Amino acid sequence: MDTEAITEDARPHNDEKEKAARGDELPEQEEYTVFSSNIRIFLTAFLGVVMILSTLTATIYFPLIPMLSSQLSVSIQAINLTVTVYVIFQAVSPGIFASLSDSFGRRPVLLGITFIYASATLGLVINPNNYTVLIILRGLQSIGGSATTPLAYGIASDVAVTSQRGKMLGPMLSICNGISAIGPVIGGAVALGTNGVTWVFASLLVIAVVCLVVAGCVLPETARSIVGNGSKPPTGVHRTWWSLIRRGALYRYGTSDVEISRGAERFHPAENRKPWTISATLDAFRIIAVRDATAVLWMIATSYSVYYTFQVAIPAIFAEVYHFNELQIGLALLPGLIGMTMGGFVAGKLLDRNYAYTAKVNGIDVDHKRAQDLLHFPLETARYRNCFPFLFIQLIQIIGYGWAVTYRAHPAVLIILQFFICGVSTLLSHTASALLVDIFPEQSSTAYAAAQAVRCGLSAVSSAVLQPLIHTLGRGWYFTAFAVFVSIGGFLTVEISRRWGMKWRQARSTIAGEDSANSDLQP
Template structure:
């Protein structure tokens, strides 16, 4: 050690000057901002993407789910033309066959609440596969049942239990793989695919029944749809539940793995002799691939089975749920009223009445497409208005983001137009104008009804991000209840005041309550939602 160095080490430390200290601070800050100048500092790891699923996979899931959830809608639409035929086949009355529709509707309201909560906890894939298999078994039983009326009721209930929860699971999968700002791009085509396939249900059901003079081939057709859905989901549907796989990067095995992946593992196991030519790292990799869960998680309990019912108790959810249910009741009311109106007023036969359903279902399809695009566009406009960067859309905190304002942008104007369409439909039928007029009004009314229903359903899933399937199931519970009530009062009110005044009263009731729901959500929804998040453990 030279003398200069030694004297320096022996000297007491001196206080640096203010100027020197400032230079050192600036130098340290520059070093922190430039990792290349400071080897001891590592840059912060970038935040993980919301979803690891590729855009191509998301597109595939969109149309796969759109096909699978037809097990819920097609099952109902294809059944209506069969009612007179089933009454003859089972030697019973039309009213008795109508009870099978009621039983189906009850199961349709209750089953999603149970299976949606189960899917939120244990994964979407195994629950969906079980439901599709159950639906296929019920369809096979219906095709084989030729004379037992109790069997018809039981199998229709079983069919509803299998098919009705699939839309709730589909909404959950969309919430798993798509951030809030991009969900419309999936929901629009998904729902439109379902509606387009379901639109041909009444025509297909009537045509098959007419050609075969029986209902069994209709149920065989539903069995084929279920079998195709089961194969596609089994081989290609990945597990997406965030409780299981996070953003999709974590590997799972067992029932959460696709049949294709399981098959490849079996082939590799057969082609390789155990323990020969395999490194320790390869064995550890295989072991990690066979894990049944990526991390500890809370299991499903009976308390979770009522999660959809408990959602009804939250003030912010109840406002949105009313919007979901009342807007959907417009479409449902049209579906119930069409057969009677076009039979009594216009004298259409069964085939012509089946064709009259098509414009409304086409309106639903287009309304779903438009809703998907508007949901994303309104989100982007609202984000810019409130100073949220669109490039960071995956990081937006919904506790702070005004999601109610984004989803319900321009909805009041849409509600007003919807009210005019429904009122116009009622008076057009009342004065027996040319049937083209109510058919056109039906198309636009169903399109706007679907747009409003899908928009509010998207908001419902948004405000319950950790239980998205259960949230959608609560919407289905509310929707089925209100629709059943509206269907029950149609004929008594029409008999009392006529179709013109009935549709006027119905339109005013729905439009006023929908508008109130929107205003309440925009005014207090965010505050209620923040309070609910704050109370959450």
């Protein structure tokens, strides 16, 4: 089916209603994706691993800071500057590569950023004793690794219909968070066992090379601007290395090159590609200013800042209040990271269940194979169903944590609270992230890049003001104020999205002159 046919099918359904009234037969709608369930399972697992190039690279680095300071003969503050550089590129680079993937396809961009990451990591293995090199290569690591998450969300949007997207996102995020959860412990143990950081970087290099080879050999192109629902044969850089090898084998056994490529030429997808310009790199920042997106982005940012703030606060709390050593602090971080893993899994389950419930209440039949009109579907109500109780639970937990530290409760109390706080905040963040991808189906990767920019920005601010505010207010009142801040923001943004989000989406679509802008049908 060509672009005109898809666009025609996706137009306002008044014409279809008129045809139905006349008894005319409606054209059969193609399946949303032809990728099999086995391929989606593979993509879920593989993308969960690929995303650790962003998350594990960050978490595994924290235990290395004192050792790097000693090894390079620089201050802790100087090493913290490398963390700042990493966070800056973590906020900026996804917007560039996400816009490229929305236009030119997921596969070539993912291969490119993985190669950048692997090259930077190789440089750290070869030259670990130069501070200037460390800053530059950590920046390159961030450029390559940070863009993997929005690309993963984009691929999930490509191959999973909205009603079943949680089934893919939940396990994908849990795999990523689960592996990253043990990052600090592994990083610290490897560094102590080898008396240096080289083997820590070497382990990241091995992961990057494996991801690059697997992606090159078998990762299919999924971008709907390139292969539609997967039925259009990919060409050129969008083909897997294995298919190119197989193509060579067929040629050697007498199959004509023209015959092999004839089908691809017939269905060449170039006319479907969204034009890309340098200004497209700013699309992620333009999305921030879209009013229905702004509310969702604030929910993502505040929820993520809860996790990030606790990751920064925990080492200081357990060192200063409970006098834990480095290994004990690394172990104290684990419950929160495990909570993240469980939160992602639960979020995936709830996303699909809440979507089905909302569809049933509104008398809408859910088709798990074909696209549905999302412009007139209450996505905000579906995604945010039962969010208020979780926001209230998060409020109570964070306040309780602050006062538990103030009155020196048993460390077990804090560890249990960390598990649930990080689990709930992750659930809320992933729920809002799924909604953001839903309301920008043509720019799913770019939309998540906007989320990454906002959440990194707020998290950087929250971590910067953490110690000054704790010294001014005390831990009890600081965590109370922080809990009220993120919870009020969460309550307001959820209510705004549920009440006006759908109207704003429809108005945005009308202004754009295409009601299909919020349909699964759009490639």
